[in-house]
Amino acid sequence: MSIIAHIQPATQLPVALYVSDTMATSISPQKPRRFLMRTIWFMFALLLGPISVLAFGKLDLDTHWQNASLASSGKAPKPYEYKPALIQVYGARAYNWRGAFGIHTWIATKREGAPHYKVFQVIGWNLYRGNSTVSTSTSGPPDFLWFNAEPKLLTERRGQGVETLIDKIEQAAKRYPYTDSYHVWPGPNSNTFTAYIARQVPELGLDLPPNAIGKDYLINGQIIDHAPSGTGWQVSLLGLLGITVAREEGIELNLLGLSAGIDINDLALRLPGMGRVELFDKN
Numbered sequence: 001m002s003i004i005a006h007i008q009p010a011t012q013l014p015v016a017l018y019v020s021d022t023m024a025t026s027i028s029p030q031k032p033r034r035f036l037m038r039t040i041w042f043m044f045a046l047l048l049g050p051i052s053v054l055a056f057g058k059l060d061l062d063t064h065w066q067n068a069s070l071a072s073s074g075k076a077p078k079p080y081e082y083k084p085a086l087i088q089v090y091g092a093r094a095y096n097w098r099g100a101f102g103i104h105t106w107i108a109t110k111r112e113g114a115p116h117y118k119v120f121q122v123i124g125w126n127l128y129r130g131n132s133t134v135s136t137s138t139s140g141p142p143d144f145l146w147f148n149a150e151p152k153l154l155t156e157r158r159g160q161g162v163e164t165l166i167d168k169i170e171q172a173a174k175r176y177p178y179t180d181s182y183h184v185w186p187g188p189n190s191n192t193f194t195a196y197i198a199r200q201v202p203e204l205g206l207d208l209p210p211n212a213i214g215k216d217y218l219i220n221g222q223i224i225d226h227a228p229s230g231t232g233w234q235v236s237l238l239g240l241l242g243i244t245v246a247r248e249e250g251i252e253l254n255l256l257g258l259s260a261g262i263d264i265n266d267l268a269l270r271l272p273g274m275g276r277v278e279l280f281d282k283n
Contacts, residue, residue, distance in 0.1 A: 042255070043255065043258075046255060046258040046260060046272045047258070047273075049211075049258075049260075049271045049272040049273030050100040050101045050272060050273030051100070051273075052273065053099070053100040053101075053273045053274060054097065054100035057093075057099070057100065059093065059096070059097070059099045059100060059149075060096070060148045060149070061096055061097060063147075063148055065095055065147055068095070068145075068147035069145045069147070069148050070140070070144045070145055070146070070147070071141070071144065071145055072141035072143055072144060072145075073141075073143045073144065073145055073150060073151055074143065075090075075143040075151065075153055076088060076108065076117070076141065076142045079110055079114060079115055079116055079117060080115065082110075083112060083113050084112055084158060084162070085109075085110060085111050085112040085158075085162035085166060086109070086110045086156065086157070086158055086162065087107070087109050087110075087156060087157040087158075087162055087166060087169070087204070088107075088108045088109075088142060088143070088153060088155075088156040089105065089106070089107050089108075089153070089155045089156070089194065089204070089206055090105065090106055090108065090142070090151040090152065090154060091103040091105040091106075091151065091152050091154050091209065091212060092104055092145070092146035092149040092150060092152065093146070093149040094146075094149075095146070095147040095149070096147075098184070099149060100273055101211065101213060101258075101272075101273055102191070102211050102213035102214070102273075103191070103209065103211055103212055103275070104121075104146050104190050105121075105154070105190055105191050105194040105212055106119055106120060106121035106190070106194065107119070107120045107169060107194060107197060108120075108142030108143070109166045109169060109170075110142070111163060111166060112163060116138045116139075117138070117141070117142035118136060118137070118138050119136070119137045119138075119140065119142055120134070120136055120169065120170075120173050120193075120197070121134075121135050121190055121193070121194075122134055122135065122176075122178075122182065122188075122189065122190040122192070122193035122194075123135045123190070124182035124184070124189065127180070127182055132179040132180070133179055133180070133181070133182050133193075134173060134176055134179055134193065136173065154206065154207070154208065154209070155204060155206050155207070157203075157204060161203075165203055165204065168200065168201045168203075169197055169201055171200075172196065172197045172201060173193075173197065175200070176193055176196055176197075177219055177220060178192065178193075178219075185257055186213070186214065186216075186217055186239035186240050186256075186257045187214035187216075187217025187238075187239045188214065188217050189213070189214040189217075190214065191208065191212040191213060191214035191215045192214040192215065192217045192219075192239075194206070194208065194212070194215070194228075195208055195212070195214070195215040195216075195217075195228040196219060198228040198229070198230070199225060199226050199228055199230065202226065202229070202230025202231075203230075204230075205229050205230065205231070205248060206228050206229055207228070207229045207248040207263075208228050208229075208249075209270070209275040209276050210252060210259035210260065210261065210270040210271060210272060210275060210276070211259075211271075211272065211273055211275045213257045213258075214239060214257075215228060216234065216236045216239045216242055216244070216254050216257075216259070217236070217238065217239035218234075218236050218238075218239070221238075223235060223236065223237060227244050227245075227246035227248070227249050228249075229246055229247070229249055231246045231247035231248045231249070232244065232245050232246020232247055232248070232249065233245060233246065234246070236254065239254070239257060240254075240255075240256055240257060241254065241255060241256075242254045244261070248263075248265060249261070249263065249270070250262050250263035250264050250265060250266075250268075250270065251264075252270050258272040258273075259272055260272055263276065266278070267279045267280055
């Protein structure tokens with residue numbers, strides 16, 4: 001017995017050394033360091049989009065907002081010339097340097113025979129006046145310049161059933177939960193509102209571009225929801241980290257509000273700052 005007692009510690013010692021050495025290797029400081037470096041490089045790659053827009057894009061960095069234009073861009077038909085019901089969704093570069101990162105979006109509707117459009121959008125500075133962030137206007141053009149930035153038509157719906165969709169849009173706008181809250185980043189903001197309407201009215205099939213920062217800010221702390229287009233799903237943590245997989249949006253990753261991916265359905269890249277970039281000229 002005394003011999004066995006002396007032998008056992010001696011035989012167990014190499015095993016203990018091996019286990020401790022393995023654990024030390026598994027928690028080596030090299031791995032967290034590599035992960036941190038890869039994350040930094042990935043963030044730098046994502047920032048190349050906004051940097052290129054800032055350097056080479058057509059951003060107006062000089063005009064004061066009081067002197068910038070909100071005039072019609074001429075993209076929407078005149079209501080007295082086009083009688084049927086119509087829905088249009090627009091997006092334009094945000095004001096000044098913010099336009100390198102993201103766009104501002106809004107929804108315009110016109111009922112059949114109506115003499116004007118109705119524009120739905122979220123405007124943060126409404127809060128300074130004690131008003132709701134949700135703005136509904138019938139007095140201006142639907143296709144306005146956003147402080148000199150040219151708008152792009154993201155989608156439109158014409159023909160049968162549009163009146164019903166307009167009803168759904170108006171009802172959804174009344175239910176928007178962030179009427180007293182606005183944050184440029186990561187949300188809720190104007191793109192959070194447009195994405196919310198799109199999820200409530202999936203018949204729009206709205207594919208918001210990756211530079212619509214705030215679109216991934218899900219309502220009421222949700223982590224999983226439909227993609228804005230209604231053709232897939234997304235997982236998002238407060239709009240700061242997530243992934244979208246859908247037929248219209250394709251596969252899109254979001255890190256700190258900067259989104260990148262590939263749209264297989266339309267053969268386009270989805271790049272932060274730059275938006276959707278067609279791989280082939282459709283013309």
